[in-house]
Amino acid sequence: MASTAISLESVNKRYGSTVALDSLNLQVEPGEFFVLLGPSGCGKTTALRIVAGLETPTTGTVRIGDRVVNDIEPKDRDVAMVFQNYALYPHLTVRRNIEFPLRARRVSSHERERRVMEVAESLQLEDQLNRKPGQLSGGQRQRVALARAIVREPNVFVMDEPLSNLDARLRVEMRAELIDLHLKNGTTVLYVTHDQVEAMTMGDRIAILKDGVLQQVGTPKDVYDRPANTFVAGFIGNPPMNLMPGELLGEPGMIVGIRPENVFLDDNGSIETRVTLVESLGHEHHVACRLNYDNETIVFVRVPSTVSQVPGIGESIRLSITEPLYHFDSVTLERKAIKT
Amino acid sequence: MRTSVRTALRYVFLIIIALVVLFPIYIAVVNSLLSGQQIAHRPPTLFPLHPLWNSFSLAWSFGHLGTYLRTSVIVSVLTTLAALTTSVLAAYAFAFLEFPLKRIMFSLCLATLMVPAEVTIIPNFRTIQILGWYNTYPALIIPFAASGIGIFLLRQSFRQLPRELHDAAVLDGYGHWRFLVRVVLPLNRAMIGAFAIFAFLSSWNQYLWPLLVTNSDSHRTVQVGLRQLEGLNPDQQNIVLAGTILAALPIFLILFIFQRQLVRGLTAGAVKG
Numbered sequence: 001m002a003s004t005a006i007s008l009e010s011v012n013k014r015y016g017s018t019v020a021l022d023s024l025n026l027q028v029e030p031g032e033f034f035v036l037l038g039p040s041g042c043g044k045t046t047a048l049r050i051v052a053g054l055e056t057p058t059t060g061t062v063r064i065g066d067r068v069v070n071d072i073e074p075k076d077r078d079v080a081m082v083f084q085n086y087a088l089y090p091h092l093t094v095r096r097n098i099e100f101p102l103r104a105r106r107v108s109s110h111e112r113e114r115r116v117m118e119v120a121e122s123l124q125l126e127d128q129l130n131r132k133p134g135q136l137s138g139g140q141r142q143r144v145a146l147a148r149a150i151v152r153e154p155n156v157f158v159m160d161e162p163l164s165n166l167d168a169r170l171r172v173e174m175r176a177e178l179i180d181l182h183l184k185n186g187t188t189v190l191y192v193t194h195d196q197v198e199a200m201t202m203g204d205r206i207a208i209l210k211d212g213v214l215q216q217v218g219t220p221k222d223v224y225d226r227p228a229n230t231f232v233a234g235f236i237g238n239p240p241m242n243l244m245p246g247e248l249l250g251e252p253g254m255i256v257g258i259r260p261e262n263v264f265l266d267d268n269g270s271i272e273t274r275v276t277l278v279e280s281l282g283h284e285h286h287v288a289c290r291l292n293y294d295n296e297t298i299v300f301v302r303v304p305s306t307v308s309q310v311p312g313i314g315e316s317i318r319l320s321i322t323e324p325l326y327h328f329d330s331v332t333l334e335r336k337a338i339k340t
Numbered sequence: 341m342r343t344s345v346r347t348a349l350r351y352v353f354l355i356i357i358a359l360v361v362l363f364p365i366y367i368a369v370v371n372s373l374l375s376g377q378q379i380a381h382r383p384p385t386l387f388p389l390h391p392l393w394n395s396f397s398l399a400w401s402f403g404h405l406g407t408y409l410r411t412s413v414i415v416s417v418l419t420t421l422a423a424l425t426t427s428v429l430a431a432y433a434f435a436f437l438e439f440p441l442k443r444i445m446f447s448l449c450l451a452t453l454m455v456p457a458e459v460t461i462i463p464n465f466r467t468i469q470i471l472g473w474y475n476t477y478p479a480l481i482i483p484f485a486a487s488g489i490g491i492f493l494l495r496q497s498f499r500q501l502p503r504e505l506h507d508a509a510v511l512d513g514y515g516h517w518r519f520l521v522r523v524v525l526p527l528n529r530a531m532i533g534a535f536a537i538f539a540f541l542s543s544w545n546q547y548l549w550p551l552l553v554t555n556s557d558s559h560r561t562v563q564v565g566l567r568q569l570e571g572l573n574p575d576q577q578n579i580v581l582a583g584t585i586l587a588a589l590p591i592f593l594i595l596f597i598f599q600r601q602l603v604r605g606l607t608a609g610a611v612k613g
Contacts, residue, residue, distance in 0.1 A: 075513035087504035091526045104513035
């Protein structure tokens with residue numbers, strides 16, 4: 001077995017003068033659920049399409065298993081892709097959609113039928129086989145798209161924001177289904193999303209990209225507890241980490257980071273602020289406050305719903321903080337050390 | 341109440357327009373069933389009490405319409421098939437492939453739409469002469485085997501397919517040809533059908549070109565062949581009109597059968613935006 005399932009080595013992608021990927025290095029282990037996370041336009045979909053073979057890198061090497069696949073046709077890479085908008089063929093029934101890749105590979109009709117039924121059963125699509133995609137709900141369509149990918153029994157799945165078109169509740173359901181599916185068949189998954197909750201809940205490891213540059217790779221706990229720089233610190237976590245100018249052991253030129261759950265409403269606290277926004281989510285409240293001494297910095301506080309007195313907008317409140325504090329260099333924006 | 345009045349007015353207006361369009365056709369049908377003297381009679385007869393049905397059989401035999409109609413069907417069907425084939429392939433290339441000078445070549449295709457047909461008649465005629473195609477089917481078909489409007493319409497229609505469908509097919513192992521046949525063509529049925537009807541009608545109604553490049557009855561289309569009937573006496577106008585109606589009948593049939601397809605195809609782009 002290959003030591004890595006997918007490997008990108010110094011991969012660059014340019015469109016004219018625009019740099020979509022800048023010297024990207026990534027190694028995905030076999031059987032891993034690997035998430036590429038970042039804001040729109042960060043290059044995550046480009047990286048995915050390069051792995052699938054739908055784009056060619058400007059420079060760099062792409063391996064799937066032991067093979068360098070730069071010059072290998074997409075169909076011969078043994079990669080199945082799931083698209084954000086499902087990419088189902090609207091004129092074909094669910095059955096024909098699922099068996100579409102098998103027909104291309106000239107699989108016998110008997111074998112086709114067996115595999116379609118097997119996949120349809122595992123995704124609860126048996127009753128929908130003779131319907132057209134237009135007659136299905138969003139969740140069912142995404143299941144058909146998954147079925148079409150799974151039926152190929154590929155080495156690698158690549159998924160491009162497959163849950164973004166679903167409503168919030170369905171998304172949570174499908175998230176669980178995808179994890180379950182991955183646990184069952186153990187195939188390597190490269191998954192692109194801009195939703196940090198998806199990344200944190202589904203990924204074995206997460207790679208965070210910004211402007212085509214890899215910021216950090218690590219387990220969800222790693223990137224949350226030990227963010228490599230202010231971008232990762234601000235991108236992971238909701239509300240985002242509070243970042244403000246500060247100092248470390250007397251050394252100025254630092255940015256200090258504090259997670260909102262480490263900031264508390266405290267009548268005896270040393271930080272004086274004024275409330276600018278309160279968002280109530282039911283199980284907790286997110287309170288945004290402006291520092292009195294520095295009118296520009298907003299501090300987010302996570303207030304559990306068990307706290308009876310939630311401050312109102314415009315109210316002056318005092319805050320206290322607990323560790324951990326994060327320290328970032330104000331020039332390189334990289335994390336210096338953790339003081340715990 | 342106000343909207344119902346407005347709707348009524350709209351219908352009255354549409355009925356008047358419809359009458360203006362249909363009246364000449366109606367008069368042609370009526371006159372084809374009257375004798376020459378009845379046609380000349382004033383005030384004109386608007387309803388034939390004793391229709392002369394034999395004018396149609398006379399027109400058919402006297403005008404050799406059978407031969408001409410057969411030629412017209414052969415020419416129009418082959419022209420339509422040729423134009424469809426070239427337009428589908430070119431539109432696919434413009435919609436899905438990347439190649440050098442793509443934009444310039446597409447602009448050239450569009451530019452052919454701006455050139456009036458009369459401008460190309462003489463060079464085309466010279467080409468036909470040089471190729472030795474005078475009085476042959478290729479002379480009637482080949483000059484219309486590629487269509488700028490066809491390429492344009494189908495390319496616009498193909499481009500509305502989501503890019504992901506192409507990506508998915510590529511990953512599933514479908515080459516261009518199978519993607520075209522299995523996905524693009526079925527999903528663009530309406531536009532392809534509309535263009536096919538359009539190409540057939542244009543070919544069927546050609547007059548000047550077939551007149552120029554043929555001189556034998558065996559290769560003349562029905563529109564040209566109708567001139568045979570001009571040799572009849574002035575009091576046999578009913579037979580001329582019967583011949584005209586017979587020549588137009590296939591067109592009416594096609595429009596009647598495919599009108600929904602035609603309207604859907606031509607408005608598809610507008611609705612999908």
